[in-house]
Amino acid sequence: MSREVRALLHILVGAAVLHISLFSELYLRYVRRGLRPYLIASGALLVVVGLVGAAVAARELLRPTDDGHSGHDAHHGHSHGTPRTAWLLLLPVLAIYLLQPQALGAYTAQHSDSTTVRPAAATGGFAPLPATGPVPMRLADFDARAVWDTGGSLKGRQVVLTGFATPAAGAGGWYLTRLTITCCAADALTSKVEIRGGDAPPKGAWVEVTGHWQPDGRTGQDSAVPVLTADRVRGITEPGDPYE
């Protein structure tokens, strides 16, 4: 792999990273928000390394040489035998520019069970909810309270949940679903709430559901799916950060 190609490879990878992190918010489909400054720094570093490499290559090309023996890589011992695998770095670049994969959604959620990890508050008691009005909540928090709160803080409260629809096993039933990521999409966990009342939205459609928790006794299990009776289901556009 020649010096020029190596330089271009660095620039391409760096540009792809900057494309999703600095010039758009596409990175939110793949990694958590907190990673943005590191992505920008990484992209910038790669572009700079590539530009410096290109400048060195250009200088070598322009410098008059007596014969082939002062060839480009001759005094460049470190870069000998760049492995052919380095070309694979073009794959994520192509994936980012051409495929531009959507964030994980209904397909992933359908293939995994709802996970409600026993929160620390399960022993110490949950913080009280705001006293008035419908309470907007993360889906994972709703699941945690519904499954683990022995104090029953959700009883009789109207809550507002945001997620996408996935079909449930029974006819006509559906889940409001959201994925949580910690680091990147590879570690996505699924939270589901079974919605009763109202027609099922199309699979994958983003909705905001206002409703009441319907206790069904299936509490205290990691994989329990709580039930919500919907008062209102409203279609919304996909939020900027599709994960919770």
Place this chain on the structure above:
Amino acid sequence: MADEITVEARPNPDAVPTAPAGRARLRGGSLGALVAGMLAVLVGRRFLDGWTGPAWLEAWGAVFVAVCVQALPFLLLGVVLSAAIAAFVPARLLERALPRNPLLAVPIAGAAGVVLPGCECASVPVAGRLIARGVAPAAALAFLLSSPAINPVVLVATAVAFRGQPELVAARFLASLATAVVMGLLWSRFGRPEWLRPRVPSDGPTGRAAFRASLEHDFLHAGGFLVIGGMTAATLNVAVPRGLLKDLAGLPGVSVLVLAVLAVLLAVCSEADAFVAAGLSGFSTTAKLAFMVVGPMVDAKLIALQAGTFGRAFAWRFSAATFAVAVTAAALTGWWLL
């Protein structure tokens, strides 16, 4: 392209190609193809705008891009540190920093893993560089294994994921450090130098030019293998049915092994694996510990990265042995502490 690589792969720097004209053509070919490819992508984007693939392909692509993008900053951190060691740290300093006796050097190097606040992607290039700079492989390998598992960032993440279970943090620290030290000692006893890919001698130039050259070298060597690891992890992530795990979770004894294998398959970053472990309902705490001890030391992405840095002969032997030691360490620590 093949011709060009055979030319460049010659170990002797003086073995300059004898046909400059032909070489120039090849160079131009490779560069030209890349530029033509870029133009094709720019045109292709217009046609593909708004196109979405089948659901499994989208999910595969998202996990693939996610693993690559997420690992990149950590890989670069490791590459920059490695280049800095190559360019600015005198080789003799590192040789003298550790005692000659492996019984002392290995535990010290293992404990030194506390200082590198990254995940496993950062530790591979650094360990590779340490070996190139004359550090005993046994000590460098102990560092390679311990640093992604016992650094403060990972331990705090573990404490947050398992709130109210500080004994699990302690168990993770102890089991990981023990695995790293045992593997280092095993290497000093049974390891053969020829398993490790020989590195360019370390008495090369120093200073800024060397820094840039090492940075390029390490990034290109590790980068392609990171992509292979990303593809493997994405395929397994999308293909392995989670229901199967549920069925296996109930069997005592098997559950530890199941989560250890899952850690290898999923290749979750060590800074996030505690949260994934916490979400694996139905498994025993010891099984979750095994997931967190094995994951940072052996996983699909890491085996590929090690193959790129140390060679394939090393990667599979070392990963297999590490897997066995890590599972044993996790099982013993779990039985003792949890």
